[in-house]
Amino acid sequence: MQLQLFSILKSLDPRITRLPQVGEVKPKQPLDQLGTFEVFVQAKEGKPFQHEGCVHAPTLEMAYVLAKETFTRRFTCTSIYVVDTRDVFVSPTTEGNQSAYELISSNFQTGSKETYEIYQLAKRGKQHVNVGSVEAGSPKEAMWLAKDLFGAGKMVYNIWAIKKNKIRYTTTEEKDLWNTLPEKKFRDASDYKGGDKLKEFLERQKI
Amino acid sequence: MHTEALKELLYKIADDLLIIGHRNSEWTGLGPLLEEDIAFSSMAQDKIGQSYVVFQMLNNLGEQAPDTVAFTRNANQFHNCQLVELPNQEYDFSLIRHFLFDTADALRWEMLSHSTYEPLAQLAKKIKGELRYHTMHANTWVKQLGSATEESISRLQNSLNVAMPYALGIFEESPFEDEIISAGIFAGEQELKNRWLKKVEEVINQTQLNLPDLKIITPLVGGRVGKHTEHLQPLLDEMSEVFRIDPTAEW
Numbered sequence: 353m354q355l356q357l358f359s360i361l362k363s364l365d366p367r368i369t370r371l372p373q374v375g376e377v378k379p380k381q382p383l384d385q386l387g388t389f390e391v392f393v394q395a396k397e398g399k400p401f402q403h404e405g406c407v408h409a410p411t412l413e414m415a416y417v418l419a420k421e422t423f424t425r426r427f428t429c430t431s432i433y434v435v436d437t438r439d440v441f442v443s444p445t446t447e448g449n450q451s452a453y454e455l456i457s458s459n460f461q462t463g464s465k466e467t468y469e470i471y472q473l474a475k476r477g478k479q480h481v482n483v484g485s486v487e488a489g490s491p492k493e494a495m496w497l498a499k500d501l502f503g504a505g506k507m508v509y510n511i512w513a514i515k516k517n518k519i520r521y522t523t524t525e526e527k528d529l530w531n532t533l534p535e536k537k538f539r540d541a542s543d544y545k546g547g548d549k550l551k552e553f554l555e556r557q558k559i
Numbered sequence: 560m561h562t563e564a565l566k567e568l569l570y571k572i573a574d575d576l577l578i579i580g581h582r583n584s585e586w587t588g589l590g591p592l593l594e595e596d597i598a599f600s601s602m603a604q605d606k607i608g609q610s611y612v613v614f615q616m617l618n619n620l621g622e623q624a625p626d627t628v629a630f631t632r633n634a635n636q637f638h639n640c641q642l643v644e645l646p647n648q649e650y651d652f653s654l655i656r657h658f659l660f661d662t663a664d665a666l667r668w669e670m671l672s673h674s675t676y677e678p679l680a681q682l683a684k685k686i687k688g689e690l691r692y693h694t695m696h697a698n699t700w701v702k703q704l705g706s707a708t709e710e711s712i713s714r715l716q717n718s719l720n721v722a723m724p725y726a727l728g729i730f731e732e733s734p735f736e737d738e739i740i741s742a743g744i745f746a747g748e749q750e751l752k753n754r755w756l757k758k759v760e761e762v763i764n765q766t767q768l769n770l771p772d773l774k775i776i777t778p779l780v781g782g783r784v785g786k787h788t789e790h791l792q793p794l795l796d797e798m799s800e801v802f803r804i805d806p807t808a809e810w
Contacts, residue, residue: 408593410707421601421602526691528688529691530688531688
């Protein structure tokens with residue numbers, strides 16, 4: 353039983369290997385092919401950025417370009433940003449019996465202060481959502497500091513910390529990337545009403 | 560009021576967009592990686608969507624409905640430049656064509672945003688975001704592959720050499736050039752070409768690619784007056800296949 357489970361977790365299927373593993377604070381493992389980059393989307397002005405998935409790309413800049421169309425061609429969006437998967441620091445994950453912040457010990461290294469963006473997973477199966485930023489000397493210290501600032505009284509399953517200077521943001525100038533022709537219904541499969549058309553066609557064949 | 564001159568301008572814009580949109584959509588499902596497949600297909604849809612709006616403008620000026628105009632003309636009635644009708648070939652060629660065409664297209668719309676013909680000026684503002692993405696996508700890829708490996712650089716260079724005479728055909732002047740400029744509808748093909756060359760050089764200079772010497776290239780023109788390569792008619796036959804079987808079909 354144990355062996356079987358192990359072989360599933362070693363699968364090349366990113367849906368499986370993406371499952372967070374329990375353990376120490378460490379960089380997220382890269383996937384196969386070209387390197388991967390994590391994509392965060394802001395659906396509306398003032399809303400927090402939310403993790404939406406990842407893209408394969410040779411560089412951070414290419415990742416930004418590919419992420420824009422892969423994740424935001426259909427729905428309203430005001431901004432995106434991307435970061436190398438290896439720059440995402442991941443906390444241990446809980447099963448909802450305790451907050452992930454409880455698993456961050458005060459035993460961390462510290463160094464010169466840098467800004468870290470903090471993300472929380474509020475529920476299994478949901479996406480990590482940005483809750484704010486802290487000044488810290490290491491990813492673990494960032495999570496430790498985030499506990500009081502963002503984690504009080506909440507059930508948090510998992511925490512991410514990303515150095516702000518590793519993120520490829522959308523510039524103010526680039527915001528008009530989402531200022532497009534509004535009529536984009538042709539991009540939704542449902543707009544083609546394939547089932548209805550097939551039904552009509554079959555009805556016509558009967559007569 | 561300048562109707563003939565305006566129609567000539569609108570037809571070449573709409574036909575360029577329709578044909579490049581169709582060509583680029585041929586990559587759907589075959590793109591070099593999933594994310595790029597999605598991005599390239601999505602931009603192809605943008606182009607078709609933009610051509611539709613320009614065909615609607617023509618319709619308002621008394622021309623036939625967009626579907627009729629798009630699907631029932633023969634190759635010699637199309638005003639697109641020859642660059643956009645060339646087969647996709649390998650991805651390096653499609654990327655270089657995308658780069659050369661979209662640089663010109665984005666600049667053309669930037670100029671049209673000041674047009675005295677209000678529908679064009681309005682559309683130019685509406686599609687600014689789409690065009691920003693298209694040029695950003697093209698520039699990023701050309702900079703990436705134009706400085707990556709020996710193979711990627713030589714592939715892009717070959718494609719650049721092949722595409723350049725056709726790209727210069729984008730700027731084939733119309734018989735109404737003076738009229739369109741003096742009426743403030745569009746600042747003209749020569750002005751567009753100058754701006755285009757500056758932008759193209761700016762990107763190419765950031766790579767290991769060399770811009771072919773334009774002084775010794777003869778532009779391949781004719782597209783604007785209905786003279787096309789043998790590649791356009793098969794494209795039109797395929798694009799209009801469903802329409803020709805059943806003009807009332809919705810799909």
